[in-house]
Amino acid sequence: MEIEVIKKLIKNYETGHASFINNAMIAERYYHNKTDVLFQKKKEDNEENPLRNADNRIPRNFHGLIVNQKASYAFTAPPIFDVGNTSANNTITECLGDEYSKNCMELCINAANSTIGWVHYWESDNGFEWAVVDSKQIIPVWSKSLKKKLNGVFRVYDEIDEITGDNYTIYEYWTETECQAFRRKTSDTFDENFSVYNMFYDPGNDEMISSYTHSFERVPFIPFNNNNIGTNDLDNIKLLIDVYDKVYSGFINDLDDIQELIFVLSGYGGTELNGFLQDLKKYKTIKVDGDEGSNPGVSTLSIEIPIEARKTVLDVTRKAIFEQGQGFDPQPESFGNQSGEALKFMYSLLEMKVGLMQTEFMLGFAELVRAICKYKGLECKTIIQTWTRTCIKNDTEQAQICKDSVGIVSKRTILKNHPLVEDADAELKYLEKEEAENQAKADMYGNSFNDGGDDDGKEKKEDTKV
Known part of the structure; x- marks a missing residue:
């Protein structure tokens, strides 16, 4: 593709991509517990209200917790793929x-x-390889058809030239047949310094070239959408997290401020405040003057903290965060000796969110498996995906169910669902080995008794003859 066409494409798509990057960076910042409360403008000294001096900024990592719950729940045991052939399945796994x-x-x-x-x-050189790419680097070029097709992908990232030390922005444009590379100095515009970039090695000519031809017949990038409406997991809970951080930090500030006792002096006879503190410490008394009709003395100021109101706000906000974020609130009082069905109900919101993600991810994984099969020359028609959830379970109840299922379902199915068994096939082999060992012992003992009986019989016959 000509360089002028590439420049037009980049200008058209990069503008909208800037908003995407900004939203992604905010969500990543919240994921790393760097919420907005840490970046608010520091309040200046308030001469009208000297009681307010503390400025604590305490974030709570709700977004990171909920995202990690989702990832662990869905992918601690990653999906398993079956294309109908054991050998092909092993190749895909490899x-x-x-x-x-x-x-x-x-x-x-x-x-x-x-x-x-x-x-x-x-x-x-190692064969088929794949990796996860930072989403902020990808600018997709979609078709306008009802079934959206990926016509191309820009991968944009920064790189430092090892020779000059200059910082460059690299543009890789991938299509169904090739990849072309371009670059410009990060400080320059497209019109000033935008050119092809020789970043690929050509073994035939032993030279560096700017284009790379592949044989996948598809754009070798696969999207994995978060849900069916194209939103991230922060949108629904960001404002609630900000409210929680604000109220909680304000509560800690009040606790810090209330520890400072402020004296209000009326008719104090001294001239310096240091003298007041020294007299108070040394003599436990101070001298005050007052004219007739005045009311000299010393009083103190303190802060009253509305504890119950703030506790209610924090509890309600926390509950709303987990409801809106569709997470599982790990409050200790929520647990107990609960049945398996009750535990499943506690995961209902998380299950619903993961289900929406799974529907989108299954499309992406199917495309990845088909790309592997095409590269390896394997037949791939129907792909069966098995997804496993990882959550808290009532092991006692599950073990009882397995015990009651003996004689109703196969031994392998029982072992597969038993809480103490991780690999049902391996456990079956262990059982077969134990049964063989027990049978060998039983045969040995049985033969011993039979031999002893024969000897006794012979001895009795011999005794009779004598």
Whole structure:
């Protein structure tokens, strides 16, 4: 594609992408517990109200907690794929690699903070490779059809030139057939310094070139939407978190301020406040003067804290955060000796949110698995995805259910659902081994008794002859 066309595309899409980056950075900041309360303007000395001096800023990481709940609930045990062939399944698992579970977690967190996660796959000397890309780097170019198709992807990131030390912005434009690379100095505009960038190695000519041809026949980027409406997980709870931080920080400020005792002096005979404090400390008394009709003396100011009102606000706000954020409130008083059904009900909001995400993520994982199969030359028609939730369970109740199911369902199904069993197939092998060992012992003891009986019989016959 000509450089002028690329420049027009970047100008058209990068403007709207700036708003996306800003929202994603805010959500990531809240995820790392850097809420707005930390960046509010510091209040100046208030001469009219000298009691207000403390300026504590205490954030509560509700957004990080709820996002981590979602990622752990959905991907502690990542999805398993079945294309109908054991050998192909093993090949897919091998291509997904050891970092598959970690990448799933990262995808979920990226989508929760920026509305969408992205996976990029490519071919290297090691074969098929894939990785999660920072969502802020991706500018997608979608088709206008009813079934949106990804026509191209800009990957935009900064890089420091190792020779000159200058900071450059790199633009990779990926299509169904190739990738073209461009760059400009970050401090320059497109019109001043925008050119092709030789970043790919051509083994045929032993040179660096600006374009790279691939054979995937698709844009090698896969979107993973956070939900069906394209929002992040902070939008519904940001204002509630700000209210909680403001009220909680204000409460701590009042506790700090109330510890300072302020004296109000009327008719004090001295001239310096230091003298007042020294007399009070040394003699436990002070001297006050007063004209006729005046009311000399010393009094103190203190702050009254509306504890109950603030406690109510904090409790109501906390409850609203977990309801709006569709999370699981880990309050100790919420637990107890609860049944499995009651525990499932406590996860109902989180399950609903993860279900919406799962619907979108299944499309992305299916595309990734098909890309692996195409690269490996495997047949891939229907892909069965098995998703497992990780949550608190009543193990005693679950074990009783398994015990009561003996003779009704298969042993493998019982072992698969037993709380003490992690791998049902491995557990079946252990049981078979134990049964074989027990059978061998039983046969050994049985043979011993049979041999002893024969000897006794012979001895009795011999005794009879004598």
